[in-house]
Amino acid sequence: MAIRPAEQLIHKAAWLYYAHGLRQDEVANQLKISRASVAMYLRKARETGIVNISTSTQLFTDDVMARKVEDAFKLDAVWIAPENAYVADPSTDIAVLAASVFLELVKKGDRIGVAWGRTVYTIADIMSYADLQDVTVVQLCGNLGAPYSYRPDQCTMEIARRLNAKGLNFYAPLVLSTEELARGLRAEPVIRDQLAGISDCDLALYSVGAVDADSHLVKCGALTPAEMTALRKQGAAGVIAGQVIDAGGEVLDCDYNRRVISAELGSLRAIEKRLMVVQEDSKFEPLLAAIAGGLCTHLVIGAHMAGRLLEHAGAASKTAP
């Protein structure tokens, strides 16, 4: 898009202020506008991603625990949000960290796969704006009609908006009523292309869902609590991009999964950087499953969860030394 005159002014103000280090009143003089306007422009500049303020997430990887988790689970990088009363809301802390990490991982020209869930939406919501060029954000799974505020397409679009990127939505329901219909839809060129394009992503962002009555899948009406319980008995350990996985991180062989339109796990694994973010402590088992299935290379979790992971790894190495 061509730069509009207003945007030009914002850019100039931001330039003088942030790059040259002038004060707001000096900028106002230069540009012959009031200081109040300058202040407003600067806010817009920050909101548009014309200026970018990022803080290194070093500290959270440098943590000894983070290193241990990396080693124990063979992950590329792990960030641990300290849970000790840092800030009012501890779960926000993880999301803020995840957003920073995400922005640090994104590069110009990247193609990014985004799944859906409360966690992902929270991240999108608090993520600061950036002006990445040529970035495409693709939706990893089908949609849900539910009146949820964090539908898959909304997660995708919101993140795309924040990055000033192109959003590629998935115009199909997440789950259909029959296997045949799902198969047919997956074969549709427009859907097939989207699914095929997923393995071309450079970066994926998702969380993992729990297999219980609180799951989004239940809340959105994709599954009943009873069905969920049944799946659990069949070995369901978690939910990734709308699909139910077993403890080994493989797609569970069940009727539900066959009716789902979503990224194949194989495609997900083909993505170089798979950033998984887990907020709730209750998602321990699902997280283990996701890690077992090689569905995450980069991980953002809270300190408590990290402790549990290490405990588990320690116990496992004792039983089978």
Place this chain on the structure above:
Amino acid sequence: MAIRPAEQLIHKAAWLYYAHGLRQDEVANQLKISRASVAMYLRKARETGIVNISTSTQLFTDDVMARKVEDAFKLDAVWIAPENAYVADPSTDIAVLAASVFLELVKKGDRIGVAWGRTVYTIADIMSYADLQDVTVVQLCGNLGAPYSYRPDQCTMEIARRLNAKGLNFYAPLVLSTEELARGLRAEPVIRDQLAGISDCDLALYSVGAVDADSHLVKCGALTPAEMTALRKQGAAGVIAGQVIDAGGEVLDCDYNRRVISAELGSLRAIEKRLMVVQEDSKFEPLLAAIAGGLCTHLVIGAHMAGRLLEHAGAASKTAP
């Protein structure tokens, strides 16, 4: 290096302030220190690169003139600093822009070649701090003993310091008194390795020098004004990394060049991104030579210089349509 406790505090303060958006007094409460300390920590955080504030340089590439220069000279990207009374000192403007562009081009893990000169040093001087990991800054040419404040090794080290990167200096004089000695020195393992490593760089930063009595080479005593005039008559058009080039951008065949220890132009051309920055209008001819020799892919110049380049290109296309 292990994170010292002090650094930890700085990091926490920066995190709460910039990532969580708390106010300084809120941060002070959280961390149980005074607000004044928080303010100080935050300044340190900015100076260390723990937080990173960058402004997009879009505006300067989006310029119509920039596009035209790109097309006319087949360059990858051109940034033009508007010379019209933007800010007090117009030449600073170019350096500020160059520093931003430079930081935008650097990626983690990069190896960066840096030449020397007033322009390069000015850029280093106003460049904001960053915390790039695994970046190496290598010196492109030998040193000068002169009491200059912008010796090659200083340019290299200052940039390395700003980026929190490793600096690789070149422990050899730029110019020796005999050709034999230069040849011998170039064959020394330690020097040879350094020279060989130059083509592995991902990014180079340099300016181009003029062939006149004001040249650094003269000021540093590497050449006398008379020798400079003589070289000019022999076809010298500019100076790159301490070497004299002709109008076609090739090393001039002369005694001086044979006595110089510096990056071969071939190695420089092997570098993917070659960022050239020119501040002075008087360097028109040298710049043309550098462009002709394919020594620059990315260019930062002032509006006036851009005008002259386009004029030249227009005239050239008229004489040879």
Place this chain on the structure above:
DNA sequence: CCCCTGATTTGACTTTTGTCGAGAGCCGTG
């Protein structure tokens, strides 16, 4: 053990920045 040095921290003060409601300009419409 005490004093001195240098670095860190703090409270008090100043400067800079953010915000809000009022007013000015702009456009399409009746």
Place this chain on the structure above:
DNA sequence: CACGGCTCTCGACAAAAGTCAAATCAGGGG
């Protein structure tokens, strides 16, 4: 051409951030 409705801009005030000299602290040497 006058009238809303709209956005953009400004002045004034309140809030936040920056600064500095004095106080405190840690540690080393005499």
